Amino acid sequence: MDLSLLRTFLAAYRSGSLTAAARQLDLSQPTVTAQMKSLEKQLGLQLFRRLPRGIAPTSVADELAVEIAPHVDALSAIAERGLSQHTPFPRPMHLGGPAELIGTRVLPALAPLIDEGLRLRITLGLADELLTGLSEGRFDLVVSTVRPRGRNISATPLTDEEFVLVAAPSWAERIDTALLLNDGASALRSVPVISYAEDMPLIRRFWRTVFQTRPSASPAVVVPDLRAVLNAVVAGAGMTVLPTYLCSEELASGALVKLLDVETAPLNTLFLAVRPAAKENAAVAAVRSLLLMQARLW
Secondary structure, X not given: XXXXXXXXXXXXXXXXXXXXHHHHHOOXXXXXXXXXXXXXXXXXXXXXXXXXXXXXXXXXXXXHXXXXXXXXXXXXXXXXXXHOOOOOOOOOEEEEEXXXXXXXXXXXXXXXXXXXXXXXXXXXXXXXXXXXXXXXXXXOEEEEOOOOOOOOOEEEEEEEEEEEEEEOHHHHOOOOHHHHHHHHHHHHOOOOEEEOOOOOHHHHHHHHHHHOOOOOOOOOEEOOOHXXXXXXXXXXXXXXXXXXXXXXXXXXXXXOEEOOOOOOOOEEEEEEEEOHHXXXXXXXXXXXXXXXXXXXXX
């Protein structure tokens, strides 16, 4: 069955008029009439009753419309999207990354392009899973917390995360600052540790870099979201290590306190990953360029 007949039928069914359907589809009314007669002949059933003004669908038409409408609409949307080359963003952009950075930095940075028509579909998750999805074609871009490997992924440094050891003022007041400066981690043994993972990756990185040792305590709280970790520490649950971009407002307001100022803070480089062929896509290039520019301010 010709798809154009179904598209014309749906336009006539929804508008209740062959004339209105003809205008909508940029066809002549005799063409629309002929197409409806052809469709009725193929089905062997009557679709519309002619009225003095317009048409009335039969129960056969009602059933057919319910069956085909989602599919015809979807195919029409795909066809129109492909023809709309004047728009810089002809389809949704699929972007993956860590929840905290996507929410606090990436989405605000892309707001100007969203205003220009960019549509985003975001997937939040761990770097390894997202990079696998990128290589398999499920994503256009991925913000990765680890350096991507492999020839089928091109990665550009996006920004550096700087990590800071923080706690609420109520805990900071209880810590012996002199002992912390002289003996390091031993001054923190009584402070509960709040982590986003059982193996405490950020805390381990900070301990290795600053104290040249591994943390001896197990986490008091494990919650797989750094924003939840932040809120728990602000509430006085204990101490943690966070990227500065996530807790800068709390540090400025005094809701959090740096427990230790270090000359060389632990860093982690974030990467913007893309498949090499996708870099030539104008929409991907626009998103990538804006993120790289905005990241200089992070």
